[in-house]
Amino acid sequence: MAETTYLEAIRQAMFEEMDRDPSVVLIGEDVGVYGGAFKASEGLVARYGWERVIDTPISESAIVGAAIGMSYAGLRPIAEMQFIDFIACAFEMVTNFAAKSHYRWGAPVPMVLRGPSGGGVHGGPFHSANPEMYFVHTPGLKVVCPATAHDAKGLLKSAIRDNNPVLFFEHKFLYRRIKEELPVDDFTVPIGKAAVRREGRDLTIVSYAAMVHASLEAAVQLAGEGIEAEVIDLRTLLPLDRETILRSVRKTNKLLVVHEDTRTGGIAGEIAAIVTEDAFEELDGPIRRVTSLDTPVPYAPGLEEYFLPSAGKVVAAARELAHY
């Protein structure tokens, strides 16, 4: 059976959900005729027509605003940001309007806001961002960051069927670099559940999105040195699967958090707080972080490589922690 890329998995999820439910529509810049900047929506307009696949002006606030309105009318819109960096232009609509809607006046916003995030493709300061933590800090949103093609498809389907605004961060580095065989039948992956990608006894590496792959690569290397790392893929940042993290830390007694987001205010800080609050006695060493630097994402390949975490940096940190 043919393998499916991460990108194709996302495209399949949209096709299948639009086939299943006429209330699902797609709105964004160049999503229709062009099929999206990364071709995630290629073929959608041909199959579902102009009314369901809507090309908009370059107006991120209006895209998100219109999607909110559509959800009020009972639709399940998918709004695309051409690059997730541009979500900054729609920050108000996401954080004040959509996120607070159900809490304030009981109006659910069943909207998905998806787009390519992340670095490693030399996109520079405005096409490489990992802005997830702005939104993890916003009650009322759900934040999903899949690391595999299977999860990308299953989580996107869950996001579309969810009654809340779900931010779906697709890692563009993974779009065409990873593929796997997917189930033929309809499947979903639940939002809010982490996955243990590799079992180990010596330390826990918690990560998400592209850095799951760097962590797994590091784990293989570490195993060669006799260090067995357990690798957890968060899959969802909000709501965070605290139980899976705590269960693993209680087993390995050591925690390393790896993320591509910048260091200060990244999810690692929150996870460290949770673990010290709830499993302090279980820790046999300090909680360590491997993250990007606290700078904008630089453009030159050498600079970006220096900026980003890598398997090598994870190995170095894990080795030190294991011997603590």
Next chain:
Amino acid sequence: MASTLTPKQHLELYYFMRLNRELEEQMVRLFRQNKIVGGLYPSLGQEAISVGTAYALAPGDWIAPMIRNIGALLVRGFKPRDVVTQHMARYTSPTQGKDGTSHFGDLKSRHVVSPTSMLGDLIPVMTGIAMAGRYLGQKIVTMTWIGDGGTSTGVFHEGLNLAAVQKAPFLLIVENNQWAYSTPVEKQSALRDLADRAKAYGIKSVIVDGNDIVAVERTTREAAAYARAGNGPVLIEAKTMRMLGHAQHDAAEYVPKAMLEAWKQRDPLDRFEKLLTEKKLWDAKTKKEIDERIASEIRADVEFAENSPLPPPASAEEGVYCEGCHTIEADWQRPKEQVMPPRSSVKAEWPLKSYAANGAGPRGTEHAAPKTKPGKKPERAAVRIRAKAGR
């Protein structure tokens, strides 16, 4: 087009305008008694706009009132108790104390969307509802209000431009009350008429005397018919004056006294009462009956609010997410098959016309959503931007 309002409708308009004014005056009293939890944003002098515009729409249409549009909420069937309990942060309020002022709505039955404090947001939101309504085969229009100051926001531009290119059945009421908090309109915009903003979007606009409820109602009704027929959005500039401060705490000493005096002569309620009398649409007895009805409704509802409990503190934790408490259901007024493959399928290329007209390159895309019938292939393109599409 002349007003088609019946005598009974005239009296209804009076009822809502008077109710709007009396209710706000009562809330000022409650404010002075320290019973209003947050701010109080008066609409004195602007009642004709809230009431007249909302009254002109059909029950299935959607509205999103702004903070000074309590009159529109009343027209839509909300009661004084909803407004008072909201301001007093009672558990019986529409938001159960989660939000205050006129920040509430009702998606299911009244089709009222709650505002946020950030101005302009409602424009793309109501455009989205208008687009969804058209998609679902409903014959609705949507409407929201914005002040003169709100027209300076970025999302005003983005939203109205989207409404324009989508030819959305959407009405925007620009309530030009001359003041954005303490800043006069000439510091918001260099335009003499804010209606001229519509020109930049290629949409229709109308200017109306916002203190003449008959004109406001008629103008809005005509605009709604125009938008409902698929002609695109309409911007209505209703010229008026904010007769009090931005909110209860603001004495508005920055407003020239002569300006206030001049506008006092144009009070919308006084003018409408005069008209009712001149046209012999009521007599003193009718007026007294309506006024007494309003007084007793407000009295009962304030009593209800004062006797209502405050929200239990732990309820602060509830309701952040919809976990199955709501069902998402669209009101389909057309067969769903029309939007499902293969009937919905189209060729993925732009049906552009008049390419290079005036030497200006491609212009005049023909497939504005309302015109494209599902299942019908768009006209053959003169230019082929992208031919390849398909799974």
